[in-house]
Amino acid sequence: MPFYTEDQSKIISNLFPERAEEYNQLLESFGDFVEKEILPTARTIDKQGIFPKENMDKIFRQGFTNIPYPQDLEGLGLPYPIYIACMELVGKACASTAISLAIHGTVCDGLYRFGNREQHEKYLKDLITGRKLAAFGLTESNAGSDARAMTTQAILDSSGHWKINGSKMYITNSAKADYYFVFAKTDKGYAAILVPNETQGFSWGSNITKMGLRGSSLMGLNFDNVLVPKENLVGENGEGFEYAKKMLFGGRITIAALSVGIAQAALEKTITYSKEREAFGKHLSEFEITRAKVADMMTEIHGARLMTYYAALLKGREQDFGIEACEAKLYATEMALRVCNHAIQIHGGYGYTDEADVHRHWRDAKLMTIGEGTSEIMQVIISGKAFE
Numbered sequence: 001m002p003f004y005t006e007d008q009s010k011i012i013s014n015l016f017p018e019r020a021e022e023y024n025q026l027l028e029s030f031g032d033f034v035e036k037e038i039l040p041t042a043r044t045i046d047k048q049g050i051f052p053k054e055n056m057d058k059i060f061r062q063g064f065t066n067i068p069y070p071q072d073l074e075g076l077g078l079p080y081p082i083y084i085a086c087m088e089l090v091g092k093a094c095a096s097t098a099i100s101l102a103i104h105g106t107v108c109d110g111l112y113r114f115g116n117r118e119q120h121e122k123y124l125k126d127l128i129t130g131r132k133l134a135a136f137g138l139t140e141s142n143a144g145s146d147a148r149a150m151t152t153q154a155i156l157d158s159s160g161h162w163k164i165n166g167s168k169m170y171i172t173n174s175a176k177a178d179y180y181f182v183f184a185k186t187d188k189g190y191a192a193i194l195v196p197n198e199t200q201g202f203s204w205g206s207n208i209t210k211m212g213l214r215g216s217s218l219m220g221l222n223f224d225n226v227l228v229p230k231e232n233l234v235g236e237n238g239e240g241f242e243y244a245k246k247m248l249f250g251g252r253i254t255i256a257a258l259s260v261g262i263a264q265a266a267l268e269k270t271i272t273y274s275k276e277r278e279a280f281g282k283h284l285s286e287f288e289i290t291r292a293k294v295a296d297m298m299t300e301i302h303g304a305r306l307m308t309y310y311a312a313l314l315k316g317r318e319q320d321f322g323i324e325a326c327e328a329k330l331y332a333t334e335m336a337l338r339v340c341n342h343a344i345q346i347h348g349g350y351g352y353t354d355e356a357d358v359h360r361h362w363r364d365a366k367l368m369t370i371g372e373g374t375s376e377i378m379q380v381i382i383s384g385k386a387f388e
């Protein structure tokens, strides 16, 4: 079975009928690369908690974050759903690698949309090509879902610098990033400021261990009278919170894609195992109850994939995509948990063991229902549309 699935290929063909052959060839070859180069280390990365820098560099060399950006920024100028299809493939191979890339991609998106030409030249080119790595700093100890409650503060001082004080919590790529896209309170509301990692007064906390995505780096960030030039303000002072919301809408499509990839990996392992394992003189795959579960897994994955690629199409066409992104994230992330749960169940006792390497997918999927806005916050946003 090719790593790039038939279902992905059919959707891409129908989204882009005129370029179907070209895009499918590209994605098939990206899938082959991911299967050969990324998949084999995924288990060790999880077991040993290794930051997947090597994987990320290999993927950057293939061209990945630069897929949807214009060529004058060293982008590939391809449609956004192609990036999302690649994200699904990386998620299927190694979710720790995919989450680190997804967060990096969210920063690239924000810098592209809200940064100026100088920032594009100075920072964005290096980021989309993977020469530099980014982190997204929004969450604080008392400001998660309620991000407006942040207390990190930035003041423009008389020397033309933003002076930042405060701390952030649960930041992916922390300690590994070159640039931090930091949100802070200012005299005009909120601002987004780019902080380079070598800035004096800036530090990160210790590594936070977690149930899944064990290769990704998670730490807090501390700002103790950190001074960055006023030119590092992204967009307008006062608009920072709006930028965060818009970046998260885009990020949610990547989280949905990653979840579809995780679920696809669990499904494929389950199909293989159920054709091998015997009970009562039959293969598990011959039991109707097993088949019904597999049918539900396939149907849910297909549904989530359609929602995700559709949200990506809207984003790429610069149409409103916020609600569709939240719906895709809500459905795909909860779906991935259901699919991984079936996968463990069909693997029986073996599924519960480390040896089977099936519960890794459930552990990885769980974060997807929390990060970049919890499932409950997705419900708040989506239902808000119904009652506006």
Ligand SMILES: Cc1cc2nc3c(=O)[nH]c(=O)nc-3n(C[C@H](O)[C@H](O)[C@H](O)COP(=O)(O)OP(=O)(O)OC[C@H]3O[C@@H](n4cnc5c(N)ncnc54)[C@H](O)[C@@H]3O)c2cc1C
Binding pocket: 103, 135, 136, 137, 138, 139, 143, 144, 145, 146, 169, 170, 171, 172, 173, 210, 213, 218, 367, 370, 371, 372, 373, 374, 375, 376, 377, 380
């Ligand atoms: C592995 C990992 C990686 C992360 N990476 C990043 C990162 O790179 N950058 C970053 O800024 N943050 C990051 N985060 C933080 C993440 O975005 C937050 O954890 C998440 O938004 C939830 O916030 P919280 O943990 O404070 O939960 P809380 O906001 O305290 O929520 C607790 C519970 O209450 C529910 N709840 C809250 N408000 C409502 C409401 N209005 N209605 C109904 N239910 C509600 C929530 O859904 C949740 O179930 C990461 C977190 C983890 C675990």
